[in-house]
Structure formats: structure tokens, C-alpha cells
Amino acid sequence: xxxxxxxxxxxxxxxxxxxxxxxxxxxxxxxxxxxxxxxxxxxxxxxxxxxxxxxxxxxxxxxxxxxxxxxxxxxxxxxxxxxxxxxxxxxxxxxxxxxxxxxxxxxxxxxxxxxxxxxxxxxxxxxxxxxxxxxxxxxxxxxxxxxxxxxxxxxxxxxxxxxxxxxxxxxxxxxxxxxxxxxxxxxxxxxxxxxxxxxxxxxxxxxxxxxxxxxxxxxxxxxxxxxxxxxxxxxxxxxxxxxxxxxxxxxxxxxxxxxxxxxxxxxxxxxxxxxxxxxxxxxxxxxxxxxxxxxxxxxxxxxxxxxxxxxxxxxxxxxxxxxxxxxxxxxxxxxxxxxxxxxxxxxxxxxxxxxxxxxxxxxxxxxxxxxxxxxxxxxxxxxxxxxxxxxxxxxxxxxxxxxxxxxxxxxxxxxxxxxxxxxxxxxxxxxxxxxxxxxxxxxxxxxxxxxxxx
Numbered sequence: 001x002x003x004x005x006x007x008x009x010x011x012x013x014x015x016x017x018x019x020x021x022x023x024x025x026x027x028x029x030x031x032x033x034x035x036x037x038x039x040x041x042x043x044x045x046x047x048x049x050x051x052x053x054x055x056x057x058x059x060x061x062x063x064x065x066x067x068x069x070x071x072x073x074x075x076x077x078x079x080x081x082x083x084x085x086x087x088x089x090x091x092x093x094x095x096x097x098x099x100x101x102x103x104x105x106x107x108x109x110x111x112x113x114x115x116x117x118x119x120x121x122x123x124x125x126x127x128x129x130x131x132x133x134x135x136x137x138x139x140x141x142x143x144x145x146x147x148x149x150x151x152x153x154x155x156x157x158x159x160x161x162x163x164x165x166x167x168x169x170x171x172x173x174x175x176x177x178x179x180x181x182x183x184x185x186x187x188x189x190x191x192x193x194x195x196x197x198x199x200x201x202x203x204x205x206x207x208x209x210x211x212x213x214x215x216x217x218x219x220x221x222x223x224x225x226x227x228x229x230x231x232x233x234x235x236x237x238x239x240x241x242x243x244x245x246x247x248x249x250x251x252x253x254x255x256x257x258x259x260x261x262x263x264x265x266x267x268x269x270x271x272x273x274x275x276x277x278x279x280x281x282x283x284x285x286x287x288x289x290x291x292x293x294x295x296x297x298x299x300x301x302x303x304x305x306x307x308x309x310x311x312x313x314x315x316x317x318x319x320x321x322x323x324x325x326x327x328x329x330x331x332x333x334x335x336x337x338x339x340x341x342x343x344x345x346x347x348x349x350x351x352x353x354x355x356x357x358x359x360x361x362x363x364x365x366x367x368x369x370x371x372x373x374x375x376x377x378x379x380x381x382x383x384x385x386x387x388x389x390x391x392x393x394x395x396x397x398x399x400x401x402x403x404x405x406x407x408x409x410x411x412x413x414x415x416x417x418x419x420x421x422x423x424x425x426x427x428x429x430x431x432x433x434x435x436x437x438x439x440x441x442x443x444x445x446x447x448x449x450x451x452x453x454x
Contacts, residue, residue: 023165025271025329027158027284030321031291033258038295040087044125045140047082048132051107052122054078056136059115070109070123071102083107085127087145089247090254106253127253144314148178150248153313154321155257160268161236167264170230171246171257175315178250185226188218188243188259218243218259236264278330282349282373283383285325289350289368290377292319294359302358304367304379309345318343326350330408331372355379374407374433387412387451390435402438404451414438417448 051070058073059065067073070083074097077083084093085106094100110121118135125131127149130140145151154172161167173181193215200208223231233240243259271277292311293304296319305311308326311319318340320326327336328349337343353366353376363380370376375385390403406412415423426440 023162023269023272024167025160025268025277025281026322026324027160027261027281028288028320028322028325029158029258029260029284030154030325031288031295033152033155033321034295034319035291036258037087041128041130041140041144043086044128045130045138047085048107048123048125048130048138049136050078050082051109052132052134052136055122056115064115066112066114067109068111070105070107080105085125087127087255088253089256090249145174146252147176148250148252149174150177150181150250150252150255152248152255152257153315153317156231156244156246156260157322157324158260158262160263160265160271162269163237163264163266165236165264167233167236167240167262168230169232169244169246169260169262171248172229172321173248175317177248178252181248181250183227183229184247184249185223185231186220186245186247187223188220188245190216190218190243190259192216218245220245233262236262238264240264275330278328279373279375279385282328282330282370282375283385285328285350286368286370286375286377286383286385287381288325289320290381290383293367293377293379294381297359302360304355304359305352306354307345307352308348308350328370328372331370333372372408387453389449389451392449395439398441400440402440402449403435404438405435406433406451408433412451412453414449414451417450420448423450 054076055067055070055073058067058076070077074080080094080097080100083100083105084091088106091104094104106126108124108126110123112120112122112134115134118133120134121131122134123132125140125146127146128140129144129146130138132138151174152171153174154170156169156171159167159169169185171183195213195215197211197213198208199211231244231246241262241264243261245257245259247254247256249255289308296311297304313319323337323340323343326343326345326348327334331349334347334349349371350368351371352368355362355365355367357365359379363378364382365379366376366384367379368377373385375383377383385407387404387406390405391401392403393401395401402414404414412428413425414427416426417423427438
């Protein structure tokens with residue numbers, strides 16, 4: 001706890017702009033890559049449940065026989081789409097039975113003598129380690145792929161660049177991916193389709209109302225010759241601004257990364273040493289780390305991980321994709337290592353504040369904090385990065401004790417008002433982080449206080 005008088009509450013931090021200079025700013029969204037994989041694996045598990053349910057419905061009409069293969073009970077399946085795992089981008093799912101090539105489906109039926117053993121394996125995914133039992137239950141790891149699958153464990157980063165900068169997109173795949181592995185980089189152009197529909201409503205005086213839906217989609221263009229694990233634009237120009245992705249494939253199938261945005265513009269140079277943008281970058285990193293923590297907690301009885309080093313994937317590698325996620329741009333004392341072996345988890349810009357209780361029992365508990373800004377992510381994923389009042393207490397001698405929390409890298413203004421319309425500045429600062437106790441004497445009968453940044 002820090003104390004200060006209003007008259008002395010002025011503290012600044014000098015930032016050496018030259019130490020922050022860079023031509024490219026990365027915006028890690030690696031937790032979204034993992035969230036996309038989780039959504040895909042949940043859809044795969046749903047496919048398995050539908051397949052087993054269809055088989056059991058078919059058997060009701062055939063004296064409870066156990067079908068020998070999937071082709072036997074296709075009349076009970078809703079669509080051939082459920083026979084294709086959404087994680088496999090090597091082929092497009094068939095939408096009608098006439099065009100279906102049975103050799104391309106991603107699910108394997110396991111014949112059994114009967115339905116009497118509810119735990120017997122009925123169907124399994126050729127891509128994930130998901131197995132459906134005869135009773136319809138599905139078991140498997142949330143992010144578990146079969147050995148050899150070209151799993152993307154670090155997708156390309158979104159980036160902003162000054163014209164003329166070298167931009168590098170890269171991808172990292174699972175260490176057990178079956179060789180040889182092929183890469184194909186693609187440029188993704190985002191387009192939108194707007195549909196306006198009239199919804200009939202007999203209770204409406206106008207007979208109904210209009211609704212507007214705007215749907216975005218990507219159109220892929222293969223980048224000729226770009227078949228390495230990285231794609232480099234030597235002299236990036238505004239015309240390169242777009243989204244980029246990569247397809248990774250081997251003999252087992254193919255997977256595609258989430259499209260990552262590149263924005264090339266002269267204004268990026270002004271963001272490099274700007275505290276506002278470094279603060280946004282820090283908030284982004286904290287949100288990603290918090291999302292990683294929440295996904296891990298969902299698999300561990302809602303208990304958050306106790307350290308950054310403990311946050312690993314199924315291959316025992318850091319879950320964060322790229323080291324840049326663990327380094328705040330405002331933290332000039334640390335340099336981002338090029339690879340994970342060079343990372344000292346005790347000396348990154350962020351630190352885990354261990355939460356002992358499950359997330360749902362203590363959602364506002366601080367989980368991860370930036371050592372430079374003081375911003376922190378709560379157990380529920382919310383990031384606290386703006387100053388706030390903690391309490392106001394009346395003391396003897398007509399003195400008020402004001403307790404507030406402020407953060408580094410921002411101009412914190414303490415203001416007072418008697419009518420909530422006109423505000424006067426009592427103090428400017430501090431530009432460090434911490435909880436402060438401030439004391440004011442001779443206040444009027446009714447005053448309102450607030451703290452804000454500019």
C-alpha cells in the first residue's frame with residue numbers, strides 16, 4: 001500500500017522511444033486458434049453421437065441387429081456431412097448420397113456381435129482420438145489428435161507493418177506429424193453478403209418487420225511457390241494488406257490455419273512508441289493468456305493453472321504458440337526470444353497469480369498480471385486496465401481518505417465535482433501501478449470523485 005498527499009501525487013516514468021522502435025507489430029490471437037480447434041473437436045464428437053444414434057434407430061426396425069457397416073444404415077443418417085470430420089480440410093464434405101465416395105469418409109465403424117455391451121467401441125474418428133461406444137457416449141481428449149496428424153500448434157500471427165518492412169508469417173506443427181509434410185500459403189479476401197428478409201407477424205400493425213443479416217466469408221487465393229513453413233514479404237506495401245492462412249497436409253489429411261490479418265500503413269510507425277497502443281497490446285496478451293487458462297481449467301475441475309510453465313499442450317510444449325505473447329511492448333527491460341528454449345518463464349512480462357478456488361467460486365480473483373503496466377486478468381477472463389476507486393473513508397478533522405488503484409503507462413486524473421456535471425482536476429498522476437491512499441481536507445458538504453485516464 002502506498003500513501004501520498006494530493007499536492008505530492010505526481011510521478012512520471014520516462015519512456016525511451018528509441019528502445020521501442022520497430023517496423024512490425026504482432027497481435028497474437030493464439031488462444032483463438034486453440035478455441036477454434038476445440039470447437040472443431042466438439043463438432044467431431046457430435047458427429048460420432050449422431051452416427052451411433054442412427055445405427056441404433058436402424059436396428060429397431062431390424063430386430064436389434066448390429067449393423068455391419070455405415071452403408072447399412074444410411075437411411076437413418078440426417079446427411080452424409082456427418083461422415084466427414086470438420087478438422088480435415090483435405091476434402092469437402094459430400095452433401096448428397098449420390099456423390100459420396102465411401103473411401104473418403106473420416107469415421108470408422110467397428111462391428112460388434114450385438115448391442116448388449118454398452119461400452120463396446122462402435123465408431124471412431126480417423127483424425128481425433130475420439131471413440132464412440134454402443135451407448136452413444138464419446139470419449140477422447142479435447143485436443144487429442146491421432147499420432148501423425150498435421151496439427152497446427154502455432155498459427156501465423158496477425159501483424160501491422162510500416163511500408164517497406166519485412167513481414168514474416170510462420171506456422172509450427174505437431175512434432176509427431178507424419179512426414180513428408182506440405183505447406184501452401186494462401187491469401188484470404190474478406191467479403192460480406194447482406195440479406196434483407198421480411199418476417200411475417202400477424203400481431204404487427206404492418207404485418208411484420210424487416211431483418212438484415214450481414215455474413216462475412218473468405219475467398220482463398222493460392223500463393224504460387226509459397227510452400228515452406230514460413231511466408232516472407234520482403235518489402236510489404238499497403239497493397240499487401242489482407243488476411244493470410246496456410247494449409248498443412250500429409251498422407252493423413254490436411255488442416256488450415258485461422259486467417260491472420262496484415263495491415264500495412266505509414267500510421268503504424270506512430271503506434272510503435274505510443275503508450276496507448278502498447279496498453280492495448282498488453283490487454284490483448286492478457287486476454288489470450290486468460291482464455292488459455294480458462295480452457296485448461298475446463299479440463300481440470302475448473303481449477304486454473306498455477307504457473308505459465310504449467311500451461312502446456314498435449315505434446316508438452318508451451319500452449320501459447322509464440323513467445324511474443326508473453327512479452328509486453330511497454331516492458332523495455334525484456335527482449336522477446338526467438339524460440340521457446342530461450343524463454344525463462346520466471347522472467348517474462350507476465351506472471352501468474354495462483355487462484356486456489358475453482359473459477360466459478362472466485363471469478364474476480366486476479367489470475368495473471370503484467371509486471372510493467374500492472375494490468376491484470378481475472379479468473380473469469382475480464383482484464384482490469386483502468387484506474388478505479390476502492391473506497392472513500394471519512395476521518396477526523398474533516399479529512400477524507402481516498403483509496404484508488406492506478407496503472408503504469410497512463411495519465412491518471414483524479415477529479416472532483418459537486419454536481420456531476422462540472423469536474424475539476426485535483427491531481428494528475430501517478431503513471432506507475434499500485435494502490436494509493438490519498439488524503440483531502442476542507443472538502444465541501446457534498447462532493448463526488450472519479451479517476452480517469454487520458
